[in-house]
Amino acid sequence: xxxxxxxxxxxxxxxxxxxxxxxxxxxxxxxxxxxxxxxxxxxxxxxxxxxxxxxxxxxxxxxxxxxxxxxxxxxxxxxxxxxxxxxxxxxxxxxxxxxxxxxx
Amino acid sequence: xxxxxxxxxxxxxxxxxxxxxxxxxxxxxxxxxxxxxxxxxxxxxxxxxxxxxxxxxxxxxxxxxxxxxxxxxxxxxxxxxxxxxxxxxxxxxxxxxxxxxxxxxxxxxxxxxxxxxxxxxxxxxxxxxxxxxxxxxxxxxxxxxxxxxxxxxxxxxxxxxxxxxxxxxxxxxxxxxxxxxxxxxxxxxxxxxxxxxxxxxxxxxxxxxxxxxxxxxxxxxxxxxxxxxxxxxxxxxxxxxxxxxxxxxxxxxxxxxxxxxxxxxxxxxxxxxxxxxxxxxxxxxxxxxxxxxxxxxxxxxxxxxxxxxxxxxxxxxxxxxxxxxxxxxxxxxxxxxxxxxxxxxxxxxxxxxxxxxxxxxxxxxxxxxxxxxxxxxxxxxxxxxxxxxxxxxxxxxxxxxxxxxxxxxxxxxxxxxxxxxxxxxxxxxxxxxxxxxxxxxxxxxxxxxxxxxxxxxxxxxxxxxxxxxxxxxxxxxxxxxxxxxxxxxxxxxxxxxxxxxxxxxxxxxxxxxxxxxxxxxxxxxxxxxxxxxxxxxxxxxxxxxxxxxxxxxxxxxxxxxxxxxxxxxxxxxxxxxxxxxxxxxxxxxxxxxxxxxxxxxxxxxxxxxxxxxxxxxxxxxxxxxxxxxxxxxxxxxxxxxxxxxxxxxxxxxxxxxxxxxxxxxxxxxxxxxxxxxxxxxxxxxxxxxxxxxxxxxxxxxxxxxxxxxxxxxxxxxxxxxxxxxxxxxxxxxxxxxxxxxxxxxxxxxxxxxxxxxxxxxxxxxxxxxxxxxxxxxxxxxxxxxxxxxxxxxxxxxxxxxxxxxxxxxxxx
Numbered sequence: 001x002x003x004x005x006x007x008x009x010x011x012x013x014x015x016x017x018x019x020x021x022x023x024x025x026x027x028x029x030x031x032x033x034x035x036x037x038x039x040x041x042x043x044x045x046x047x048x049x050x051x052x053x054x055x056x057x058x059x060x061x062x063x064x065x066x067x068x069x070x071x072x073x074x075x076x077x078x079x080x081x082x083x084x085x086x087x088x089x090x091x092x093x094x095x096x097x098x099x100x101x102x103x104x
Numbered sequence: 105x106x107x108x109x110x111x112x113x114x115x116x117x118x119x120x121x122x123x124x125x126x127x128x129x130x131x132x133x134x135x136x137x138x139x140x141x142x143x144x145x146x147x148x149x150x151x152x153x154x155x156x157x158x159x160x161x162x163x164x165x166x167x168x169x170x171x172x173x174x175x176x177x178x179x180x181x182x183x184x185x186x187x188x189x190x191x192x193x194x195x196x197x198x199x200x201x202x203x204x205x206x207x208x209x210x211x212x213x214x215x216x217x218x219x220x221x222x223x224x225x226x227x228x229x230x231x232x233x234x235x236x237x238x239x240x241x242x243x244x245x246x247x248x249x250x251x252x253x254x255x256x257x258x259x260x261x262x263x264x265x266x267x268x269x270x271x272x273x274x275x276x277x278x279x280x281x282x283x284x285x286x287x288x289x290x291x292x293x294x295x296x297x298x299x300x301x302x303x304x305x306x307x308x309x310x311x312x313x314x315x316x317x318x319x320x321x322x323x324x325x326x327x328x329x330x331x332x333x334x335x336x337x338x339x340x341x342x343x344x345x346x347x348x349x350x351x352x353x354x355x356x357x358x359x360x361x362x363x364x365x366x367x368x369x370x371x372x373x374x375x376x377x378x379x380x381x382x383x384x385x386x387x388x389x390x391x392x393x394x395x396x397x398x399x400x401x402x403x404x405x406x407x408x409x410x411x412x413x414x415x416x417x418x419x420x421x422x423x424x425x426x427x428x429x430x431x432x433x434x435x436x437x438x439x440x441x442x443x444x445x446x447x448x449x450x451x452x453x454x455x456x457x458x459x460x461x462x463x464x465x466x467x468x469x470x471x472x473x474x475x476x477x478x479x480x481x482x483x484x485x486x487x488x489x490x491x492x493x494x495x496x497x498x499x500x501x502x503x504x505x506x507x508x509x510x511x512x513x514x515x516x517x518x519x520x521x522x523x524x525x526x527x528x529x530x531x532x533x534x535x536x537x538x539x540x541x542x543x544x545x546x547x548x549x550x551x552x553x554x555x556x557x558x559x560x561x562x563x564x565x566x567x568x569x570x571x572x573x574x575x576x577x578x579x580x581x582x583x584x585x586x587x588x589x590x591x592x593x594x595x596x597x598x599x600x601x602x603x604x605x606x607x608x609x610x611x612x613x614x615x616x617x618x619x620x621x622x623x624x625x626x627x628x629x630x631x632x633x634x635x636x637x638x639x640x641x642x643x644x645x646x647x648x649x650x651x652x653x654x655x656x657x658x659x660x661x662x663x664x665x666x667x668x669x670x671x672x673x674x675x676x677x678x679x680x681x682x683x684x685x686x687x688x689x690x691x692x693x694x695x696x697x698x699x700x701x702x703x704x705x706x707x708x709x710x711x712x713x714x715x716x717x718x719x720x721x722x723x724x725x726x727x728x729x730x731x732x733x734x735x736x737x738x739x740x741x742x743x744x745x746x747x748x749x750x751x752x753x754x755x756x757x758x759x760x761x762x763x764x765x766x767x768x769x770x771x772x773x774x775x776x777x778x779x780x781x782x783x784x785x786x787x788x789x790x791x792x793x794x795x796x797x798x799x800x801x802x803x804x805x806x807x808x809x810x811x812x813x814x815x816x817x818x819x820x821x822x823x824x825x826x827x828x829x830x831x832x833x834x835x836x837x838x839x840x841x842x843x844x845x846x847x848x849x850x851x852x853x854x855x856x857x858x859x860x861x862x863x864x865x866x867x868x869x870x871x872x873x874x875x876x877x878x879x880x881x882x883x884x885x886x887x888x889x890x891x892x893x894x895x896x897x898x899x900x901x902x903x904x905x906x907x908x909x910x911x912x913x914x915x916x
């Protein structure tokens with residue numbers, strides 16, 4: 001079984017935005033930053049499970065829409081004095097295509 | 105290879121600079137620190153509580169040795185720098201160590217001043233400056249009885265209080281007519297003396313020390329008038345002197361302190377200096393708040409960002425003696441050109457004096473009740489015109505229409521008293537975090553404890569806690585930067601957007617030297633609003649710089665679903681609309697249907713992917729977005745007015761609907777609520793709205809700046825007008841003034857308190873021409889950017905912006 005699933009094109013996600021992948025194990029948020037890097041996290045803030053896909057993306061982090069926790073897009077960890085971590089998924093770009101690996 | 109930074113001085117100013125530097129340019133320097141004391145960096149201002157036995161040394165450590173290791177900083181503790189070779193860029197230490205530097209930071213602080221009277225070198229004569237001094241005093245207190253403290257200033261009284269707590273009998277000797285003459289006037293100084301005497305402290309005022317007597321150790325103090333006091337411990341606390349000996353020795357220009365420019369550079373451009381050792385624009389400082397402002401600027405320039413200048417500080421003082429409340433700031437003595445307002449209640453032990461110059465606070469001294477110190481200080485620093493609040497000034501901020509949390513005296517609360525009701529943070533948690541984590545600012549406390557980080561209504565209490573825990577060392581920065589991405593304030597950024605004709609967010613970043621590549625969740629939303637409101641014809645909205653609610657045109661709820669609230673114009677609805685809402689609720693299984701405070705109906709639990717269909721169904725029956733999710737015009741609440749009510753004087757419902765039709769869809773700095781009541785009984789509660797109309801028989805009273813939320817504030821009566829047309833014009837002008845001038849996320853109530861009601865009245869009422877221009881600009885902005893096109897219809901029927909509502913992919 002191949003691990004990498006094609007989930008869409010880079011342009012399907014707005015710059016500094018996010019889109020949701022629905023899976024049997026819950027939602028995954030795929031982010032695109034201003035440098036056109038892509039990241040994927042479990043779509044749940046470690047604080048109170050807020051949907052990170054609806055947050056504001058800046059640099060390599062996203063601010064959760066519920067209580068403003070800042071989460072690293074690279075490792076899913078809460079930044080600043082907050083503590084917690086959400087799941088990270090491997091994601092890669094091949095040309096314009098985005099591939100996601102569900103085995104986190 | 106990294107550049108080398110050497111820091112001479114391991115105290116609060118030097119290490120704060122290093123901390124700031126590590127935050128903004130962590131990879132730039134290899135850092136070496138020399139500290140003469142054999143410890144890590146500790147909070148010197150909390151030495152008094154240590155002496156008083158209220159805290160331990162461990163409580164006041166700011167940076168332990170582990171911190172230096174973690175940040176790859178080489179610390180030479182207990183090592184004194186003896187020379188600097190400015191040509192070869194090397195420093196030499198007393199252990200023969202030689203270290204090269206590319207940049208050097210001198211933060212040698214200050215030394216206690218010792219009066220050179222005979223006997224000043226006797227064992228038992230000590231100063232009050234560092235841990236070593238505190239250890240000596242604690243030691244002495246174990247065996248000795250009589251202490252004399254020379255100096256009745258802040259430091260002397262804190263030392264005397266500590267020694268008294270340790271069981272000694274203490275006499276404070278002071279040269280001047282009253283205590284703390286640099287911070288207090290004669291009346292408050294006398295009240296302070298009385299309170300301290302009640303605690304058991306003894307005083308000798310107008311006493312000049314001539315000699316310290318003793319044979320091999322201290323035995324007494326002699327005065328110029330011939331009198332004498334027995335003593336087996338003498339603490340000299342008459343003042344501090346900037347420690348400039350090293351700088352002087354290596355030829356750096358010094359006067360009273362090491363002279364620095366506005367970027368904290370000395371006369372040698374490779375050498376910077378911060379803290380108590382510097383002299384900036386002729387002033388030296390002995391409190392912590394200015395040091396921190398210096399540290400920020402210095403770090404910025406060390407990191408080669410080259411922005412930010414230090415303009416000097418205005419400081420305030422609080423005495424850290426438990427049970428004594430004292431606050432002073434600015435020119436509290438006044439002169440022939442100033443006016444005083446004084447409240448004096450000897451029985452309650454309360455004295456308050458505010459010195460006013462040209463309608464602005466020039467200084468204040470408070471004794472016994474210092475709860476409003478922070479507020480007066482803020483008014484003073486921001487040079488707020490107090491003309492409009494002069495009659496209430498002395499009663500404090502709590503009396504400015506604040507029936508929220510005002511009036512609580514935080515110092516009297518128990519440790520388990522809840523301060524932040526949103527996040528459940530108690531007083532003890534906050535005080536603990538301030539001392540154990542070394543916090544100094546409101547932002548620090550918000551980040552570490554979450555207190556005051558949600559609705560903000562406890563901000564004043566948290567500021568009081570900072571103040572009472574840190575004493576005079578806490579202060580709000582004079583000009584708060586918009587966010588951590590920039591040094592600039594809201595007002596400056598907005599002005600530059602206008603002046604430089606900046607029309608996009610990247611333009612702002614570039615022209616104003618933003619520190620982060622694409623801003624943060626705070627500044628992006630503010631900039632999007634400023635650009636949109638400044639350039640309604642040119643700017644195109646950036647959805648990624650809007651909070652999710654405004655991006656999705658619905659309110660996100662705690663489970664990630666949304667609420668949908670259609671507009672009900674002027675609070676009026678029809679059977680058909682109610683049926684439409686009921687149908688949608690049933691069709692989508694929305695069990696929670698709630699009548700809102702703004703006279704409309706909210707549907708809860710809508711999944712994001714269903715929003716466009718929900719909207720379509722509502723649109724089809726004539727309902728449009730209520731903007732309940734936006735920093736925008738929310739609702740216009742009305743009563744039924746003279747159409748039905750036997751008391752109604754005008755058609756308040758009709759005027760409400762007209763106001764709503766005119767203003768709906770407009771983006772604002774914050775949410776904006778209106779109401780129109782048909783008579784002075786005011787059933788629509790127009791006097792707690794941002795803009796309220798109260799109909800009277802002869803016309804319409806217009807009210808502004810009310811708020812029914814966090815902090816209840818009744819409106820100010822703006823004026824009375826005669827016709828509906830005038831109501832609409834004044835409303836448009838007021839809204840536009842608010843849109844153009846308030847800071848992002850500032851409601852009308854605090855905005856009006858900041859700029860002054862008179863200013864608003866002058867702009868909207870007194871100056872007819874300005875009013876018409878404002879109203880015209882509002883009209884233009886309402887015509888641009890599809891402002892009054894229903895955003896729900898665009899995203900349902902018109903198929904705009906669909907991606908966010910559908911998953912990118914469904915797997916499995």
